Amino acid sequence: EIFLLFSNCSILNFVEMIFLRLILKNNVSVERVETLAWERDWYLHDFIPPTDEEVYEQIWLTQDENTSIHYVEDPLIGIRYLFIDGLNQVEICDKISSSLDIFRREEIFNMVHTAVSAEEYVRAIYHVGIIANHDYNMEIFEIFKLAFAHPETKVRNAAILATAYVGWREFEELLRDIIDCDPEEKVRDFANFTLKSLQSKNWEPNLNDSPRLVIV
Structure with a gap:
């Protein structure tokens, strides 16, 4: 039944209509994502702990602050993914795809x-x-x-x-x-x-x- x-x-608020998302495989830990962020000189802009009203989310910004990279754990659908917003999305996605195991x-x-x-x-x-x-x-x-x-x-x-x-x-x-x-x-x-x-x-x-x- x-x-x-x-x-x-609010489950997830997107900044703009234009967005790209990458789904992480189970073998990619949040620690590995954090390591990639430090390797790429992204800095942690915000951290949202999981509650009844919010999903777990880390928000990273590129040094020029033109692009944000959101690590999201969505319990509603049981998927962890990266949401890339702003400028240079394709470039950022390529860097992530070459470093992390994604679907x-x-x-x-x-x-x-x-x-x-x-x-x-x-x-x-x-x-x-x-x-x-x-x-x-x-x-x-x-x-x-x-x-x-x-x-x-x-x-x-x-x-x-x-x-x-x-x-x-x-x-x-x-x-x-x-x-x-x-x-x-x-x-x-x-x-x-x-x-x-x-x-x-x-x-x-x-x-x-x-x-x-x-x-x-």
Whole structure:
């Protein structure tokens, strides 16, 4: 059974619509990320300890303060990732990718294509949601379309939640279809809540007031 617990807490606030994210593999510790930051002469700008209202986050700035690198541990989806904001994003991403073990796009797409259980599909769609950046991508959109039509309720809910990490306006039609046609009332309510939340924020991919998904 799936319960939706609505929260007024801020899960993650993005500084701008333009962003890039890299998902860390399990063998990359937070200490390794900190070491990379010191090696690259980034300085620690802020530290947010985990609470009921905040995710664990370290915010590093480049020396010119034009780029911020956010280390995030997101318990809502069970993923640790780096969020890069500001100037020189591609350059910073290249430096990180050459130093840390991160998920490549093809690896994440393979997660989707090889998923057998609902749990594997949920994990895959969360990863897809994190690597999607501000630019619309047809291949990623088609993955979401398939997830929205999945027979398992938990997969459809995961796809709805993942749209809040992306914020593409193209999701509006998919969410409306769920609101109108999904057989589960709680899924319809979740889609309606997510759509209204994204619309109220002009489709910016932040998770303020986002619903928490609890599967039991």
